Amino acid sequence: xxxxxxxxxxxxxxxxxxxxxxxxxxxxxxxxxxxxxxxxxxxxxxxxxxxxxxxxxxxxxxxxxxxxxxxxxxxxxxxxxxxxxxxxxxxxxxxxxxxxxxxxxxxxxxxxxxxxxxxxxxxxxxxxxxxxxxxxxxxxxxxxxxxxxxxxxxxxxxxxxxxxxxxxxxxxxxxxxxxxxxxxxxxxxxxxxxxxxxxxxxxxxxxxxxxxxxxxxxxxxxxxxxxxxxxxxxxxxxxxxxxxxxxxxxxxxxxxxxxxxxxxxxxxxxxxxxxxxxxxxxxxxxxxxxxxxxxxxxxxxxxxxxxxxxxxxxxxxxxxxxxxxxxxxxxxxxxxxxxxxxxxxxxxxxxxxxxxxxxxxxxxxxxxxxxxxxxxxxxxxxxxxxx
Ligand code: SF4
Numbered sequence: 001x002x003x004x005x006x007x008x009x010x011x012x013x014x015x016x017x018x019x020x021x022x023x024x025x026x027x028x029x030x031x032x033x034x035x036x037x038x039x040x041x042x043x044x045x046x047x048x049x050x051x052x053x054x055x056x057x058x059x060x061x062x063x064x065x066x067x068x069x070x071x072x073x074x075x076x077x078x079x080x081x082x083x084x085x086x087x088x089x090x091x092x093x094x095x096x097x098x099x100x101x102x103x104x105x106x107x108x109x110x111x112x113x114x115x116x117x118x119x120x121x122x123x124x125x126x127x128x129x130x131x132x133x134x135x136x137x138x139x140x141x142x143x144x145x146x147x148x149x150x151x152x153x154x155x156x157x158x159x160x161x162x163x164x165x166x167x168x169x170x171x172x173x174x175x176x177x178x179x180x181x182x183x184x185x186x187x188x189x190x191x192x193x194x195x196x197x198x199x200x201x202x203x204x205x206x207x208x209x210x211x212x213x214x215x216x217x218x219x220x221x222x223x224x225x226x227x228x229x230x231x232x233x234x235x236x237x238x239x240x241x242x243x244x245x246x247x248x249x250x251x252x253x254x255x256x257x258x259x260x261x262x263x264x265x266x267x268x269x270x271x272x273x274x275x276x277x278x279x280x281x282x283x284x285x286x287x288x289x290x291x292x293x294x295x296x297x298x299x300x301x302x303x304x305x306x307x308x309x310x311x312x313x314x315x316x317x318x319x320x321x322x323x324x325x326x327x328x329x330x331x332x333x334x335x336x337x338x339x340x341x342x343x344x345x346x347x348x349x350x351x352x353x354x355x356x357x358x359x360x361x362x363x364x365x366x367x368x369x370x371x372x373x374x375x376x377x378x379x380x381x382x383x384x385x386x387x
Contacts, residue, residue, distance in 0.1 A: 015057055027062050032101075032104040035057065038184055038219070055243055065275055073310055074312065084129075085134070091140065097127065098152060102149055102184040102187070146176075149178050155194070178205060179208040181205075197231065205231050224260070237264070238267075239305075243279070255298075267306070
């Protein structure tokens with residue numbers, strides 16, 4: 001089986017009932033479809049609610065658009081100074097080399113940008129301009145290759161971009177966001193792994209995984225190949241209704257990731273992408289899931305639950321808060337993982353702050369005195385401490 005790209009092919013392989021093909025053609029005309037064999041083989045045909053099928057087989061509900069949904073839900077375009085670059089946070093940029101993916105997720109936050117017929121891959125001239133932008137912005141510490149999926153590119157193309165980034169002194173870290181190890185693990189060859197490593201600078205790979213079954217034997221081999229070559233792996237998971245919005249699946253997913261040497265990093269609240277309302281959950285559901293992880297599974301298995309604020313304002317953590325208030329000026333109330341509440345003395349925090357402040361003044365006074373002794377004049381750059 002090769003990658004299935006049309007409802008007719010999905011129908012042929014028993015993934016869509018024949019009667020639904022015509023309506024799903026309308027969905028496929030709007031949003032790209034690609035289901036590679038590695039993922040198609042994981043689908044349980046007997047389960048009409050199969051969590052793998054739900055993520056990748058098109059659904060008529062995708063044509064239902066809600067007024068709050070946005071074509072560019074996380075505001076990439078608002079933060080793009082040159083083609084292919086998104087500069088949202090001060091110390092890092094996204095570099096979007098391609099808008100093609102190995103698989104098209106039905107909940108994709110960039111679904112209006114990715115896929116054949118949507119935005120073009122960066123031309124060599126645009127890549128040069130994007131690299132020049134990075135080169136001329138010394139505050140950029142990290143470059144994140146995303147897209148589309150950067151690992152659909154050839155090892156040769158990836159190597160040339162990685163080498164260019166390696167030659168920019170102020171870029172210290174490169175991160176690659178990808179679904180390829182899950183969707184098309186055979187692409188993670190030794191040659192590709194060598195291509196994405198840069199001398200003297202770490203390459204991190206963030207693997208997008210939403211359900212424990214996605215970590216098939218082949219996917220694990222692909223991830224281990226990267227981990228064994230010294231590439232640190234982190235995960236990204238999108239919270240999806242009917243896929244992973246229950247504690248049992250979420251615990252199993254986070255544990256399986258850690259067993260595969262992938263550190264859980266982000267649990268994303270579903271973005272307001274068009275036609276994805278049937279896959280979005282309430283924020284309260286995500287917070288309850290995070291509570292179900294806290295204390296019950298290892299600290300290694302805890303992602304940060306985040307929401308990308310529409311308009312390009314970046315991610316904010318939206319997990320549960322365990323400081324539930326203060327029952328007097330003297331105490332905070334802190335909840336433990338069993339839901340029991342405990343007092344924590346507020347005055348202790350206050351005292352700590354006072355001690356820190358006193359220590360800082362003491363150090364400053366000592367430095368001023370030393371300057372005076374060494375140079376015979378008061379240190380002009382020093383602000384006289386309060387006495
Ligand atoms: S792999 Fe990422 S960019 Fe591509 S369709 Fe899925 S979510 Fe969107």
